[in-house]
Each structure stands twice: as structure tokens, then as C-alpha cells.
Amino acid sequence: MLRDFDPKSVQVNLSTGSGIVIEWGDGHRSLYSFRFLRDACPCANCVALRAMEDRWPGEPKQLKEGELLPILRPVSKLERVEPVRNYAIRLHWEDGHAEGNYSWEFLRDICPCAECRVQKDSAPGTTRPSFPTTKRIA
Numbered sequence: 001m002l003r004d005f006d007p008k009s010v011q012v013n014l015s016t017g018s019g020i021v022i023e024w025g026d027g028h029r030s031l032y033s034f035r036f037l038r039d040a041c042p043c044a045n046c047v048a049l050r051a052m053e054d055r056w057p058g059e060p061k062q063l064k065e066g067e068l069l070p071i072l073r074p075v076s077k078l079e080r081v082e083p084v085r086n087y088a089i090r091l092h093w094e095d096g097h098a099e100g101n102y103s104w105e106f107l108r109d110i111c112p113c114a115e116c117r118v119q120k121d122s123a124p125g126t127t128r129p130s131f132p133t134t135k136r137i138a
């Protein structure tokens with residue numbers, strides 16, 4: 001039986017560059033832009049960097065004086081997607097970065113759709129989404 005965070009289908013729009021669409025076991029649909037996924041990379045390095053900069057997965061870097069707006073900043077392109085057994089996908093970026101295993105559970109957790117964001121925002125005692133930034137995949 002599919003768990004809620006197991007995908008029914010995964011569609012990677014490499015040629016159009018529009019991102020990855022996942023349909024989940026419970027019928028929910030998530031659309032992740034490549035930029036969002038790059039900023040959400042769950043590898044140890046990126047997790048540490050985000051913790052330092054107080055960002056949650058998918059949140060773009062804070063702008064420093066003179067830096068390009070995130071929308072103008074070139075995003076490294078996704079080269080290919082490698083399945084990691086049946087629990088995750090590993091994303092290979094054009095800049096050579098390929099350390100992050102994006103587990104289904106992690107991806108479901110960071111779903112950027114309005115519905116999921118509202119649920120996170122309204123969770124008791126939190127002012128921002130409580131993403132599992134320290135969760136590691138063995």
C-alpha cells in the first residue's frame with residue numbers, strides 16, 4: 001500500500017525546465033521548480049549553510065548589497081535525476097553538485113503549494129514552517 005508520502009507518479013520536466021511534478025499516494029500534487037529544489041538541497045553542506053543563514057529548505061539566499069535579485073540570479077540547471085532505491089531521488093546539477101538525496105518524505109514535507117504552506121504556518125507555536133532541517137538520510 002502506498003503511504004501518503006510515496007509518489008504515484010514523478011514527472012521531471014528537464015527539457016522545458018519547469019521543474020518536477022509529483023503526484024502522491026493521497027492524490028496531492030506538488031510542483032517544485034528547479035530553483036526551489038536547488039535551494040532545498042538536503043545534503044549536509046547545504047543543510048549547514050541554511051542553518052547558518054537561517055533559511056528553510058527552498059528559501060532563496062538573503063540578498064546582500066549589490067547582489068542580483070534571486071529571480072535574475074542564474075540557477076544551476078538540473079542535469080539528471082537518479083533514483084535511490086525506492087525512497088528517494090538524487091539530483092545531479094549542472095554545476096557538479098549531486099550530494100543531496102531527496103527522500104519522498106522530505107519532498108512531501110517541503111511541498112511549496114499554498115495549501116501545504118498554510119498548514120505549516122498555522123501549526124501551533126511556529127511562525128515559520130517547521131521543516132526538518134536536521135533530518136539525515138542514512
Ligand SMILES: [Zn+2]
Pocket residue numbers: 041042043044045046047097099100
Ligand atoms: Zn547540497
Ligand SMILES: [Zn+2]
Pocket residue numbers: 028029030111112113114115116117
Ligand atoms: Zn502541497
